[in-house]
Amino acid sequence: MVSTSTLQxxxxxxxxxxxxxEVTKRFPGVVANDRVTFEARRGEIHALLGENGAGKSTLMxxxxxxxxxxxxxxxxxxxxxxxxxxxxxxxxxxxxxxxHFKLVETQTVTENVILGLDAPRFRLDMSRAEADVAKLxxxxxxxxxPKAYIWQLSVGEQQRVEIIKALYRGAQILILDExxxxxxxxxxxxxxxxxxxxxAKGHTIIFxxxxxxxxxxxxxxxTVLRGGKVVATVNARDTNKAELAEMMVGRPVLFxxxxxxxxxxxxxxxxxxxxxxxxxxxxxxxxxxxxxxxxEIVGIAGVSGNGQSELAEALNGLRPITxxxxxxxxxxxxxxxxxxxxxxGVAHVPEDRHTDGSVGDMNLTENIILKRYRxxxxxxxxxxxxxQAREMSSELVSRFNVQAPGLDTRARLLSxxxxxxxxxxxxxxxxxxxxxxxxxxxxxxxxxTEYVRQVLLEQRAAGAAVLLISEDLDExxxxxxxxxxxxxxxxxxxxxxxxxxxxxxxxMMAGQRQEVGY
Amino acid sequence: MNxxxxxxxxxxxxxxxxxxxxxxxxxxxxxxxGVLNLGVEGxxxxxxxxxxxxxxxxxxATTGLLAAMIAGGLLSLxxxxxxxxxxxxxxxxxxxxxxxxxxxxxxxGQDYVGVSGPQFAALKIPVLSQIPxxxxxxxxxxxxxxxxFLLVPLAGYYxxxxxxxxxxxxxxxxxxxxxxxxxxxxxxxxxxxxxxxxLAGLAGANLSLAYTPGxxxxxxxxxxxxxxxxxxxxxxxxxxxxxGAYLFGGVQSLQFSLQTIGxxxxxxxxGMLPYVxxxxxxxxxxxxxxxxxxxxxxxxxxxxxxxxx
Numbered sequence: 001m002v003s004t005s006t007l008q009x010x011x012x013x014x015x016x017x018x019x020x021x022e023v024t025k026r027f028p029g030v031v032a033n034d035r036v037t038f039e040a041r042r043g044e045i046h047a048l049l050g051e052n053g054a055g056k057s058t059l060m061x062x063x064x065x066x067x068x069x070x071x072x073x074x075x076x077x078x079x080x081x082x083x084x085x086x087x088x089x090x091x092x093x094x095x096x097x098x099x100h101f102k103l104v105e106t107q108t109v110t111e112n113v114i115l116g117l118d119a120p121r122f123r124l125d126m127s128r129a130e131a132d133v134a135k136l137x138x139x140x141x142x143x144x145x146p147k148a149y150i151w152q153l154s155v156g157e158q159q160r161v162e163i164i165k166a167l168y169r170g171a172q173i174l175i176l177d178e179x180x181x182x183x184x185x186x187x188x189x190x191x192x193x194x195x196x197x198x199x200a201k202g203h204t205i206i207f208x209x210x211x212x213x214x215x216x217x218x219x220x221x222x223t224v225l226r227g228g229k230v231v232a233t234v235n236a237r238d239t240n241k242a243e244l245a246e247m248m249v250g251r252p253v254l255f256x257x258x259x260x261x262x263x264x265x266x267x268x269x270x271x272x273x274x275x276x277x278x279x280x281x282x283x284x285x286x287x288x289x290x291x292x293x294x295x296e297i298v299g300i301a302g303v304s305g306n307g308q309s310e311l312a313e314a315l316n317g318l319r320p321i322t323x324x325x326x327x328x329x330x331x332x333x334x335x336x337x338x339x340x341x342x343x344x345g346v347a348h349v350p351e352d353r354h355t356d357g358s359v360g361d362m363n364l365t366e367n368i369i370l371k372r373y374r375x376x377x378x379x380x381x382x383x384x385x386x387x388q389a390r391e392m393s394s395e396l397v398s399r400f401n402v403q404a405p406g407l408d409t410r411a412r413l414l415s416x417x418x419x420x421x422x423x424x425x426x427x428x429x430x431x432x433x434x435x436x437x438x439x440x441x442x443x444x445x446x447x448x449t450e451y452v453r454q455v456l457l458e459q460r461a462a463g464a465a466v467l468l469i470s471e472d473l474d475e476x477x478x479x480x481x482x483x484x485x486x487x488x489x490x491x492x493x494x495x496x497x498x499x500x501x502x503x504x505x506x507x508m509m510a511g512q513r514q515e516v517g518y
Numbered sequence: 519m520n521x522x523x524x525x526x527x528x529x530x531x532x533x534x535x536x537x538x539x540x541x542x543x544x545x546x547x548x549x550x551x552g553v554l555n556l557g558v559e560g561x562x563x564x565x566x567x568x569x570x571x572x573x574x575x576x577x578x579a580t581t582g583l584l585a586a587m588i589a590g591g592l593l594s595l596x597x598x599x600x601x602x603x604x605x606x607x608x609x610x611x612x613x614x615x616x617x618x619x620x621x622x623x624x625x626x627g628q629d630y631v632g633v634s635g636p637q638f639a640a641l642k643i644p645v646l647s648q649i650p651x652x653x654x655x656x657x658x659x660x661x662x663x664x665x666x667f668l669l670v671p672l673a674g675y676y677x678x679x680x681x682x683x684x685x686x687x688x689x690x691x692x693x694x695x696x697x698x699x700x701x702x703x704x705x706x707x708x709x710x711x712x713x714x715x716x717l718a719g720l721a722g723a724n725l726s727l728a729y730t731p732g733x734x735x736x737x738x739x740x741x742x743x744x745x746x747x748x749x750x751x752x753x754x755x756x757x758x759x760x761x762g763a764y765l766f767g768g769v770q771s772l773q774f775s776l777q778t779i780g781x782x783x784x785x786x787x788x789g790m791l792p793y794v795x796x797x798x799x800x801x802x803x804x805x806x807x808x809x810x811x812x813x814x815x816x817x818x819x820x821x822x823x824x825x826x827x
Contacts (some may be wrong), residue, residue: 087700102695105816115679115688116699122680358593 015042017497023072034228045218051445055228064096064446065089096175105151113436156187175206187507265294268465274324276314277433284310286489297466299480307489312438316348317341347432358421362500368393400425417448439471487511528655535767537724541745542759544717550818551710552690554653556612559742560619565590565722567627570733574635583723590719596710605821632731637731660728673756690815693822752805769795
C-alpha cells in the first residue's frame with residue numbers, strides 16, 4: 001500500500017500544490033478552457049463553480065491526464081508535470097471521484113480498490129488487501145465492509161469506495177465531481193465531515209459543483225468558471241450566494257420563484273395500492289397510494305433507484321401494473337395503453353430526454369406532432385397535413401422559446417435545455433389534466449432551469465395537476481405544495497411544501513418512516 | 519443395465535465431452551473479457567483440419583496439436599481485430615468467422631478425407647486406473663482428457679484468484695472503469711479472444727487426432743455451438759461448464775451404447791438427442807439465472823470506445 005505521509009505537512013500550510021497556468025483546451029468548434037489559470041493550496045477545499053459547459057470537467061480532465069491541453073503549464077508541488085494518461089496523474093498523487101462512479105458492480109469493495117494496480121504480481125492476497133482497506137476506512141472514518149459487493153452498497157457507500165480507491169493510491173489531491181448530486185442530506189453532511197478531516201490531514205480537495213449553498217458551506221476558496229474562462233477566484237468567507245450566482249451566470253439571478261398560494265381543485269389523479277416490478281422482475285413499487293389535485297404540484301423526493309422511474313412509467317402506461325388501481329378524474333385508467341392514457345389527458349416529461357423524450361433523428365416538427373398526428377387538424381384521413389404540422393410547430397417553438405436553426409433541425413442537435421423546451425412544448429400545449437414530470441431540470445443550466453420551473457408553475461396556475469419526480473431536493477421543496485418521499489417503492493411520509501423540514505425529509509429518504517398524512 | 523455398461527457409458531461421456539470442454543473454456547475466457555465469439559465452430563473445424571494435416575505430414579500428433587492451436591489462435595485474431603479495433607458487431611463478425619472457417623477447412627481438407635494419420639493413444643494411469651468403478655471411467659483415456667482435469671480448476675483459479683483474472687473480469691463487466699484504472703481494454707480483449715481461439719483449435723484437433731481420428735468435412739457437427747450454449751449453462755464458470763460438457767457427451771455416447779444393447783429407437787432420433795438436450799439445458803439455465811440474479815458479463819457483446827457512456 002502506498003502510505004500517506006501527512007504529519008509533516010503542518011508546517012507547509014498554504015503551499016501551492018496544484019498550479020495550472022494559461023491552460024487552453026479546444027474541441028472541434030469550441031474552446032472548452034480558454035487560458036485558464038487555477039491554483040489550489042495544501043489543506044484547502046477549493047470549489048470549482050460553474051454551469052454545465054463552463055469547462056469545469058474539462059479542466060479537471062486535463063489535470064487527471066484524460067485530456068492533453070493545447071497550451072499551458074501544469075505544476076504539482078512546484079514540479080512541472082506532463083500527464084499523458086490517468087496513470088501519470090495518479091503517480092503524481094492526484095485522485096478523482098467521478099460523478100458517475102467507476103466501479104465494477106459484480107466485484108467486491110477490495111477488488112475494486114486494487115483494480116489496475118501493478119501489485120500483487122499474480123496471486124491475489126485478498127485478506128491482506130482487505131485489511132489495508134479496513135485500515136484506511138478506519139483512519140478516515142469512511143465506514144465500509146471490504147468484502148461487500150458493490151451492488152449491495154448504497155450510493156453513499158459506493159462514493160466512499162471511490163474515495164478509498166484514491167487514498168489507497170496515495171492521493172494527496174482529491175477531485176470530487178458533483179459529489180452530493182446522489183446523496184441524501186445526511187449523507188452529504190457525513191461526506192463534508194470526512195472532507196474536513198482530510199484537509200486537516202494535509203490533503204487538498206477540489207470540489208466541482210454548481211450548487212451555491214454547498215459551495216458556501218464547505219469551500220475555503222472558490223474559482224468560478226463561465227464559458228471556459230475564469231471569472232474570479234475568491235475566498236468563500238468574503239463573498240455571498242448572490243455574488244457567486246451572478247459571476248456564474250453572468251447576470252443577477254432570482255432565487256425565489258413566485259409560487260402564489262392557490263386553492264387546490266378537484267382530485268385529478270388517485271393512485272391506490274400500486275404495485276409494479278422493475279426490469280429485473282423484482283418489486284419496485286410496493287403499495288403506493290397518493291393523490292394529486294388540480295392546481296397543485298406534488299413532489300416525489302427520494303434517492304434515485306427507489307422506484308421513481310417505475311412510478312412514472314406505470315402512470316403513463318409504459319409499465320405493467322401488478323396490483324392496485326389508478327384513477328384519472330374519477331375514471332379508472334389502470335389497464336389503459338400508453339396511447340389511451342395520452343388521449344385521456346396525461347402529459348409525460350420523461351427522465352431521459354434523448355431516449356424517451358424525443359426521436360433524435362427526426363426534426364422539430366416531427367417531434368412536436370408525435371402525440372397528435374392521429375387527430376385532426378394534423379391528420380386528414382390517413383395522411384398527415386404537413387402544412388398544419390409546420391404551422392403548429394412554428395408557433396410552439398417560438399412560444400416555448402426553443403433556440404434552433406430551423407424547424408427542419410434534427411432534435412439530437414439541440415442542447416439539453418432547448419430539447420427539454422421542445423418536449424415541454426409538445427407535452428404542455430395539449431392542455432393536459434395531469435403532468436408527470438421526471439427530473440425536468442436535470443443537466444440544464446440556470447437559465448433553462450428557471451424557465452422550466454416557471455412553466456410548471458404556470459401550468460399549476462392554469463389548473464393542471466402536476467406530479468414532480470425529482471432527486472433534486474431543493475427543486476422539490478421550491479416547487480411543491482406537498483412532498484411525498486419514496487424509499488424502496490414505498491411512501492415514507494408526507495410533508496407540506498412550505499413547512500418541509502430538510503432533516504426530516506432526509507430521514508425519510510434514508511428509509512425511516514415518518515407520520516403519513518393519510 | 520449392468521456395471522460394465524454404466525462404466526462404458528460414463529467413460530465414453532468424458533471422452534466425447536472433452537473437446538467441448540476445451541472449446542467452452544476458451545469461450546468463457548473471451549466472454550469474460552466482454553467479447554462474444556460465435557466463430558468457435560469455424561475455429562474448431564480449422565483446428566481439426568490443420569491439426570490432422572500437420573499430424574499426417576510430420577507423423578507427430580503433438581506437432582499437429584500445436585499447429586491446430588496456432589491456427590485457431592490466428593483465426594480468432596481476425597475476430598479480435600474486427601470487433602475490438604474496428605468496433606464491428608460481435609455477432610456478425612463471429613458468424614462470418616464460422617462460415618469462413620467451415621469453407622476454409624473443407625477446402626484445405628479435400629485431399630485428406632479417408633487418410634489415416636497419427637493419433638493420441640489411450641494411456642492407462644498405473645495406480646489410479648485400478649480404483650474400482652472410478653478408475654476405468656476417469657483414468658483410461660488419452661492425454662488430452664487428463665489435461666482438462668488440470669485446465670478446468672486452473673482456469674477457475676485464474677479467473678477468481680489472480681490479478682490478471684481480476685482485470686479480465688473488470689474488462690468484461692465495466693470496461694470504462696477498467697480503462698480509467700489503467701487496464702488496457704483492447705489489449706485484454708485481444709489476448710483472451712486469442713486464448714479462446716487457441717483452445718478452440720485444440721478442441722478441433724482433439725476430434726481429428728484423438729476422439730474420432732481422421733478428417734471428415736464438417737466433423738465438429740455443431741460442437742462449437744454447443745460450447746457457446748454451455749458457457750451460458752455454466753454461468754461463465756469453468757467447473758460448471760465442464761459438467762455441462764460431460765452431460766452433453768453422456769447423451770451423445772448414450773446413442774451408441776443404447777444401440778449396442780439392442781434398444782430399438784430410430785438412429786436419427788438418437789442422433790438428435792444431444793442437441794435437444796442442449797436446448798433444454800439452456801432453457802433451464804436461463805431461468806435459474808433470472809432467479810439467482812446472475813448473468814452474463816455486463817459488457818458482453820458491446821464494443822468499447824473510450825469516452826462513450
